[in-house]
Amino acid sequence: CGVFGVVGVADAANFVALGLHALQHRGQEAGGIVSHDPVQGFNSARRFGYVRDNFTSQSLMQTLPGPLAIGHVRYSTAGSKGAAIRDVQPFFGEFAMGGAAIAHNGNITNANALRRELIERGSIFQSSSDSECIIHLMARSLQRNIPERMEDALKRVEGAFSVVAMTRTKLIGVRDPLGVRPLVLGKVGDGWVLSSETCALDIIGAELVREIEPGEMVVITDNEGVQSHFPFRRQPSKFCIFEHVYFSRPDSIIGGRSVYETRRQIGVELARETPVEADLVCPVPDSGTPAAIGFAHESGIPFGMGIIRNQYMGRTFIEPTEQIRNMGVRLKLNVNRALIRGKRVVLVDDSVVRGTTSRKIKEMILDAGAAEVHFRIASPPTAWPCFYGVDTPQREKLLAATMTEDEMREHLAVDSLKFISLDGLYRAVGEASGRDKSCPQYCDACFSGEYPVTPSDMIEKGFQL
Numbered sequence: 001c002g003v004f005g006v007v008g009v010a011d012a013a014n015f016v017a018l019g020l021h022a023l024q025h026r027g028q029e030a031g032g033i034v035s036h037d038p039v040q041g042f043n044s045a046r047r048f049g050y051v052r053d054n055f056t057s058q059s060l061m062q063t064l065p066g067p068l069a070i071g072h073v074r075y076s077t078a079g080s081k082g083a084a085i086r087d088v089q090p091f092f093g094e095f096a097m098g099g100a101a102i103a104h105n106g107n108i109t110n111a112n113a114l115r116r117e118l119i120e121r122g123s124i125f126q127s128s129s130d131s132e133c134i135i136h137l138m139a140r141s142l143q144r145n146i147p148e149r150m151e152d153a154l155k156r157v158e159g160a161f162s163v164v165a166m167t168r169t170k171l172i173g174v175r176d177p178l179g180v181r182p183l184v185l186g187k188v189g190d191g192w193v194l195s196s197e198t199c200a201l202d203i204i205g206a207e208l209v210r211e212i213e214p215g216e217m218v219v220i221t222d223n224e225g226v227q228s229h230f231p232f233r234r235q236p237s238k239f240c241i242f243e244h245v246y247f248s249r250p251d252s253i254i255g256g257r258s259v260y261e262t263r264r265q266i267g268v269e270l271a272r273e274t275p276v277e278a279d280l281v282c283p284v285p286d287s288g289t290p291a292a293i294g295f296a297h298e299s300g301i302p303f304g305m306g307i308i309r310n311q312y313m314g315r316t317f318i319e320p321t322e323q324i325r326n327m328g329v330r331l332k333l334n335v336n337r338a339l340i341r342g343k344r345v346v347l348v349d350d351s352v353v354r355g356t357t358s359r360k361i362k363e364m365i366l367d368a369g370a371a372e373v374h375f376r377i378a379s380p381p382t383a384w385p386c387f388y389g390v391d392t393p394q395r396e397k398l399l400a401a402t403m404t405e406d407e408m409r410e411h412l413a414v415d416s417l418k419f420i421s422l423d424g425l426y427r428a429v430g431e432a433s434g435r436d437k438s439c440p441q442y443c444d445a446c447f448s449g450e451y452p453v454t455p456s457d458m459i460e461k462g463f464q465l
């Protein structure tokens, strides 16, 4: 998901709509905005579909006045698939000291246990979303103001959370102690911005101030500015390494470095680790493109767009059902026959999850008359599900969970299939000496099976580590 919030500008909701549009790649199912105006109080709008199809209408935006607003774009990981509008964030709660709205990116790994406990004690849930727990925990807190209640609530929550929240006067941002999901602070005119990624600062002409740190909570008001503190026990950070590989937009900056440059570097490492004789390097667009550029540069093999992407399709992976995803590949990608014919082609993609994309693409490339097909993948084999906010399927559906690399190559029926090593990936993201085995610098659970937070709900449901 993507989260965004603004305080201290006129018609903040317009800025939020733009920000959410720039974060659309983080969630395409639905979006929502809550605003506050001193005269008109809180207002909200939650809609299915793209931001540009909903939050561009004058008549809708006029219902969201005020200098303070937050928003969310949804990509369902927890909660029901193809969800109901009641699952669309931001969530809102009315407390003794006033209202508050929250938008959550990540996934709470003890949400089932919390929900059970809260329901037993009288909470009435409105949605199936894990994030709603935060509101109910806040309602039960005895603290006197909302940021403190939020702090109380989040201390009981396990897993990954980057939260943007608001009261009548405050914009609040929090990252979980491991900092699994991103969150950045920006400045626009006299106002302040919180955003999942820097690309959404650019769209409103805001400047990046800094990243919110793992375990940090910032409370921002119009007149007092940013107040920061660290309510949780300090732990070594575990930023999601897959944000670098796929999830974030390439024009975003993470840790002072452009995601594009990191992905290009992944391609360079990949070419060093898994060289191949071939005539053409083609990305599987768009997610494989920067890595393919790096691969071509390092290997000296010419780069070409052998697969063309229909720009009117979204991210196929994020489509909730298998059937839509299956069709999606053809609706989205087509082969540039004239370029491919007779060539030994290296296809570079960011990841192999179920293998759907790679299988379809291989067929298309061979149909177009390629002489050989070699897959090079810019991440290690995805052998474990993510429980921290990226929607990987159950373990059984992951190709790499049940097959060796050789078996995968055979299954896809390609001339070769190679993945970057975990150490290679760490080098590419800027860790010169690779992965620190005793305390990895990132979360890489979907590749290593080492989960930095015990996924207790899933273990209760029978998941085996």
Ligand code: 5GP
Pocket (backbone or CB within 6 Å): 246, 284, 287, 288, 315, 316, 317, 318, 349, 350, 351, 352, 353, 354, 355, 356, 357, 358, 382, 390, 391, 392
């Ligand atoms: P597959 O077709 O193997 O199931 O999925 C791999 C493709 O899904 C890649 O092209 C990758 O770009 C894309 N993808 C989109 N979203 C995700 C995601 O959340 N996780 C992973 N691992 N891949 C994703």
Ligand code: SF4
Pocket (backbone or CB within 6 Å): 180, 239, 240, 241, 242, 243, 385, 386, 387, 388, 389, 390, 443, 444, 445, 446, 447
């Ligand atoms: Fe990111 Fe993978 Fe960790 Fe999920 S399991 S947070 S996708 S690195």
Ligand code: MG
Pocket (backbone or CB within 6 Å): 284, 285, 286, 287, 288, 349, 350
């Ligand atoms: Mg892709």
